[in-house]
Amino acid sequence: MAPSNNEHQSKRRRIDGEDGGRADTSKPQITRFKPTVPRDWTISVAIPTSIITDCVTREQRTTYAGRIARACAVFSVDEIVIFDDSPPGQRPASVDHHDYTGDTDPAHFLEHLITYLETPPFMRKSLFPLHPNLRSQGLLPSLDMPHHPHKDEWLPYREGMTLETPPRGGKGTVVDIGMPGTVTINDSIPPKTRLTLKMPLDENGGVPEPVHPAAPRTEAGYFWGFSVRRASTLSSVFTQSPYEEGYDLSIGTSERGLPINKVFPGHKEADFKHCLIAFGGPRGLEFASMNDPELAELGIQGVRTRELFDHWVNALPNQGSRNIRTDEAMLIALMGLRHLWDSS
Secondary structure (H helix, E strand, C coil): CCCCHHHHHHCCCEEECCCCCEEECCCCCCCCCCCCCCCCCEEEEEEEHHHHCCCCCHHHHHHHHHHHHHHHHHCCCCEEEEECCCCHHHCCCCCCHHHCCCCCCHHHHHHHHHHHHHCCHHHHHHHCCCCHHHCCHHHCCCCCCCCCCCCCCCCCEEEEEECCCCCCCCCCEEEECCCCCCEEECCCCCCCCEEEEECCCCCCCCCCEEECCCHHHHHHCCCCCCEEEEECCHHHHHHCCCCCCCCCEEEEEEEEEEEHHHHCCCCCCCCCCEEEEECCCCCHHHHHHHCCHHHHHHCCCHHHHHHHCCEEEECCCCCCCCCCCHHHHHHHHHHHHHHHCCCC
């Protein structure tokens, strides 16, 4: 359980900095983010590359990627999967993706920008070299997630980036945590490596400890950003899942699905470990299954696409526009489904 505000005020913690001073990581009175209970369950969303194929300019593609990332941040999504739903003959060749742009590889473009946005701002310049995909990065929104540091806010975990600066005493690694001063950890880690650190709680200082990136969520119940994964097809969203037992609750969205309140009546939380919510592009998830060779061999095409999922839902029946864009559908569906994991 996180320390109370009274504890925050009474405990002053300083950690040696490398600039001759000391990095003040004292806990202030204001904390915007409150931890829930520690959780090992996750929420994933899957989006197709076709969501930006109709965008005419790089600026339009950039702002679309920003809206996707923003929706996932607001709803505390843990994983974003970007799958290619284009016809196999129209997909880019497998070459060095460093040279790809949104004009040649929509999957790389979306992955690049969404990963850039998830990264704490203070380390982006070092971790993301100049690239055509980032030419319009000024149009991207701020996600302002818990792991993006604020100088007036203390959390028991921080994201950091290792530096080349020699540590005092010659042992350990100097880490930038987005504060005026740096911290030093005992481990020796190459420079420009992103770390998740657990900060010490004792009054006399201490040394931050590198932990698994999921630790803030599994140990303390903090939302700690999202991972970004690419999948070559709709079916590989499932077969390449990073979770050992895959997704035990899968929800496909379609205008041909049933209303959410009929699929999930009442406001009870669902029993699951890893939930996946998949969204289609302008032509729906059916278009993705049509362009998936593995699903074609299984005969899962058209209306049979719903067989891939445990549930097939329509996020907004009787819509007032002929089409709902994927970024809009995400906001609507995540709001409608949120009671499955958060009844508050």
